[in-house]
Each structure stands twice: as C-alpha cells, then as structure tokens.
Amino acid sequence: MISETGRIVAIETDGLWVETIQRSTCGSCAAEKGCGQSLMARLMGHTSYLWVLLEGRDPADYRIDQEIQIGVPESVVVNGSLFVYLTPLFGMLAGAGVAQQLWASDGLSAIGALVGLLAGGALVRWRAHQTRYDRRLQPVLLDDRQPVTLIPS
Structure with missing residues (x-):
C-alpha cells in the first residue's frame, strides 16, 4: 500500500x-x-x-x-501505469505497421502511427471513464478502522 x-x-x-x-x-x-x-x-x-x-x-x-x-494499493498504480503508457504506444506501433503493410509509404505510415496513438489514447480515456467509480481503484483512508495489511492472507 x-x-x-x-x-x-x-x-x-x-x-x-x-x-x-x-x-x-x-x-x-x-x-x-x-x-x-x-x-x-x-x-x-x-x-x-x-x-x-x-x-x-x-x-x-x-x-x-x-x-x-x-x-492506494501498489497493484492499482502498477497496472494503471502500464495501461496508460503501453496502450497508446502499442496503438501507435500497430497503426504504423498496418499503414506500412497496406500502402508501403513512409508518410502514410507516420499518419497511421498518429491515428494509432490517438486511438490508444481514446481507449485509455474510455477505460478511465468506465472505471471511475470502481471501489477497488479508489484511494482508501488509513486509520484505526482499516489497518493496512501488506501480506495478502
């Protein structure tokens, strides 16, 4: 935590x-x-x-x-960071690769990369909107009512 x-x-x-x-x-x-x-x-x-x-x-x-x-649980931070950074990156690589395979043009590959990057960013934004009220992803109060357990039991 x-x-x-x-x-x-x-x-x-x-x-x-x-x-x-x-x-x-x-x-x-x-x-x-x-x-x-x-x-x-x-x-x-x-x-x-x-x-x-x-x-x-x-x-x-x-x-x-x-x-x-x-x-905030470490798993929420790690999983969220990986999703936020890698999704647009993989979208950009996929967009560039698909455009290169279809048209074999460097200019169109760059446009495909930009489209893939924007699509990945849109996917991250959509996922953030869908999970904004998920209790598992929310910060919690650390007090005597809810002690922190570092080792899952």
Whole structure:
C-alpha cells in the first residue's frame, strides 16, 4: 500500500475531497539536486485532488483542513501505469505497421502511427471513464478502522 498525507478540502456524505502535494518520492533519490521533477515540485507545489470514500464512517468525525493518511494499493498504480503508457504506444506501433503493410509509404505510415496513438489514447480515456467509480481503484483512508495489511492472507 502506497500511503500519502493529504488535507481535507471538502466533506460530503459519502466521501472526502483530499488535496495532496506529490512529494513522497522527492528527496529519496541521489539526483534530487539535479532533478527537474524536484525543482517543479518545489516551485509549483503540484497538488492533486482525490476523492476518498468514507466507507461507512461518519462525516462529522472529519473537518476541513484536517490532515489524514490515504493509501492506494501498489497493484492499482502498477497496472494503471502500464495501461496508460503501453496502450497508446502499442496503438501507435500497430497503426504504423498496418499503414506500412497496406500502402508501403513512409508518410502514410507516420499518419497511421498518429491515428494509432490517438486511438490508444481514446481507449485509455474510455477505460478511465468506465472505471471511475470502481471501489477497488479508489484511494482508501488509513486509520484505526482499516489497518493496512501488506501480506495478502
């Protein structure tokens, strides 16, 4: 489980909107001083807003600006990253390959690659839209009501 500290920015009956500042990896590698990501995080403080389900908890137990711990399973991050990066890449390669086989033209192969890349991106967007409410893919609150288990039983 990857955990992150966030600040509550809105409270609703079935969930919380949490603001996170992505800095969990910065400072942990040797290239921190020469890293563009570290510099951008310091300058811009890249924030993300996440929807966290309360899962039966009382919303009255939380308040705006309260800091909480949230977690996302590693498998969600790994599988999502692979899908988001590889689907458009494979679409681009397939589009270029099909165009090359059909027309044997470098210009049309480049257009086929672009069409494949856009189709792969559209597939990623469609899948994200289809799974946006999937409870297995949502961040969870890490507190005494839901202890983190690192080893599946």
